[in-house]
Every structure is written in C-alpha cells, then in structure tokens.
Amino acid sequence: EPEVTQTPSHQVTQMGQEVILRCVPISNHLYFYWYRQILGQKVEFLVSFYNNEISEKSEIFDDQFSVERPDGSNFTLKIRSTKLEDSAMYFCASSDRVPPSDTQYFGPGTRLTVL
Amino acid sequence: AQSVAQPEDQVNVAEGNPLTVKCTYSVSGNPYLFWYVQYPNRGLQFLLKYITGDNLVKGSYGFEAEFNKSQTSFHLKKPSALVSDSALYFCAVRDRNNFNKFYFGSGTKLNVKP
Numbered sequence: 302e303p304e305v306t307q308t309p310s311h312q313v314t315q316m317g318q319e320v321i322l323r324c325v326p327i328s329n330h331l332y333f334y335w336y337r338q339i340l341g342q343k344v345e346f347l348v349s350f351y352n353n354e355i356s357e358k359s360e361i362f363d364d365q366f367s368v369e370r371p372d373g374s375n376f377t378l379k380i381r382s383t384k385l386e387d388s389a390m391y392f393c394a395s396s397d398r399v400p401p402s403d404t405q406y407f408g409p410g411t412r413l414t415v416l
Numbered sequence: 417a418q419s420v421a422q423p424e425d426q427v428n429v430a431e432g433n434p435l436t437v438k439c440t441y442s443v444s445g446n447p448y449l450f451w452y453v454q455y456p457n458r459g460l461q462f463l464l465k466y467i468t469g470d471n472l473v474k475g476s477y478g479f480e481a482e483f484n485k486s487q488t489s490f491h492l493k494k495p496s497a498l499v500s501d502s503a504l505y506f507c508a509v510r511d512r513n514n515f516n517k518f519y520f521g522s523g524t525k526l527n528v529k530p
Contacts, residue, residue, distance in 0.1 A: 305459070336518075344460070344506060344520040392459055400510070405518065407452070407460040 303327040305408035307393050313414045314383055322378045322411045324393030333376045334394040334405060335368065337361070344392065349400075350376065383415045418443045420509050422521035429497045430529055437492040437524045439507030449490040450508040450518070451481055460506065466490060477501070497528045 306325045314320050326333055335347040349356040350368055367379045376395075380387055390410045396403040419442045429435045441447055448467055452460040464475025471483045481492045492505060507521040 307459075343522050344508075344518075346518055394460075404450075404462050404465060406462060409457075409459040 305393055305395055305406050307391075307408035307411050309411060310409065311412045311414070313416065316385055316415055317382050320380050320383055320413065322380075322391050322393075322413070324376045324378070324395075324408055325374050326376055326393065326395030327397070327406060328374070330395035330397045330406075332356075332396045332398075332400065332403065332405075333368075333370070334396075335378045336392045336394065336407075337389040338392065338410075339386075339389045347378075347391075380413075383413075385415050388413055388415045418509065418519045420507050420519050420521040422505075422507055422524045424524050425522075426525045426527065428527045428529065431499050432496050435494050435497040435501070435526065435528070437505050437507075437526060439490045439492065439521060440488050441490065441507070441509045442488065443509055443519075448510040449481075449483060450510075451475065451479070451490075451492050452506045452508060454504040454506065454523070456503075463492070463505075497526075499528050499530050502526055502528045 308323045312320055333350040336344050337347055338344045346359050348358040348362045348368055365381050369377050390412050392410045393408045394405040396405045421440045423438055427437055450465045451463040453463055454460050463479050464473050464481055466473045466483045474480045479494050481490050483490050504523045504525050506523050508518045510518055
C-alpha cells in the first residue's frame with residue numbers, strides 16, 4: 302500500500318538555524334498538508350497546498366514558515382529561523398480528492414528539536 | 417468556532433471486552449468526521465470517516481463509529497478489544513465552510529489489558 306514518507310525522522314538544530322523538513326506524498330495525490338504536534342498537545346493544522354500554491358494557512362504559519370513542491374515528488378516545509386517553541390512533531394499529509402470528503406494520509410512525522 | 421472534544425484522556429479495557437472512545441464536536445453546518453489512530457513513534461493512520469448516509473460507519477481493524485447528530489457525537493467502538501488496539505486515538509472534524517483544515521481532538525489513550 303502506498304505511504305507518505307518523511308525525512309529525516311529526527312532533526313536537532315540550534316535556535317536561529319534554518320531547517321527543511323521533507324515529505325514524499327503518495328504519487329497520484331494532489332493535495333498536500335503540514336501539521337504539527339507539540340509534545341502532549343493536539344495535532345494542529347499548519348498549511349494546505351494545491352496546484353503549486355497555498356490554499357490555506359493557520360495563524361501558526363507565519364513568515365518564518367514556507368512550503369514548496371520543488372519537483373514532482375517532494376513537498377517541503379522550511380522554517381527560516383527556528384525558535385525553541387518550534388520543537389514539535391511535524392506531520393505531512395496528502396490526499397487525492399477535493400476536500401472536504403477526502404481522506405488525508407499522514408506520514409510518520411519528523412521530530413524537530415530546537416536547542 | 418469549530419472544535420472537537422474527547423472527554424477522556426485515557427480508556428482502560430480488558431481484552432475481549434467492547435470498547436468505546438468518545439468524541440463530540442461543534443461545527444457550523446454538517447460535519448465531516450474522522451477517526452485516526454497513532455501508534456508510538458508512528459504517524460496518524462486513518463480508521464474511518466463519516467461523510468453522509470448511514471450513521472453507522474465501519475472502518476479498519478474492526479472499528480466502527482456512529483454519527484449522532486442530535487448529540488453531536490461520533491463515538492468510536494469495537495465489539496471485542498485486542499491488546500494490539502492499545503494506541504492513541506484522535507477524532508477530527510471538518511466543516512463544509514472551511515474544509516482545508518482538520519480540527520483534531522486532544523486524543524484518547526486506549527489501554528487494552530490482557
């Protein structure tokens with residue numbers, strides 16, 4: 302069964318550094334999402350992406366964040382200057398149908414630790 | 417405002433017994449409702465969803481959920497729990513006006529004891 306994959310599984314970085322989290326969505330999917338889960342808290346929506354542009358973003362997704370689909374397979378989340386509070390598990394998701402009745406398939410996540 | 421509530425942080429059940437994980441929601445209009453499961457160090461795995469039609473939805477691994485509009489609930493159930501069902505369960509909702517977002521509940525940890 303096709304899966305969403307994410308790399309790296311764990312990223313440790315110093316505060317103020319840039320990080321890029323990578324995702325490979327399921328190959329025929331067209332809608333892409335990033336979520337984050339701070340330890341012990343809810344999963345929170347960050348951004349949705351379709352047709353090479355952001356469809357919607359949450360208030361969390363400020364100017365420090367950006368997303369890109371640099372080629373036909375990867376979907377990346379960049380955090381320009383990391384803060385301590387960016388430490389979280391970041392999940393990528395993809396779906397093949399128009400929201401809202403689609404099913405989003407999630408990757409295993411990247412644990413980001415900002416020191 | 418859209419929200420999802422999972423009133424129990426933890427549910428304990430003996431293997432072979434039925435289990436229920438509760439979820440209530442608050443959205444404008446008709447909701448789209450989902451259940452996901454998260455195993456340790458893994459991502460969220462889709463279990464089932466309610467879009468329209470029959471209020472009883474059957475999903476993966478023998479789980480089912482019943483949409484109850486009057487009680488605004490979407491409780492997850494399984495007739496006979498397995499130890500391997502032990503995991504974190506998340507209810508999520510989308511509404512028709514803001515469909516790009518999932519609103520997740522806080523999660524319920526299910527412990528199934530042998």
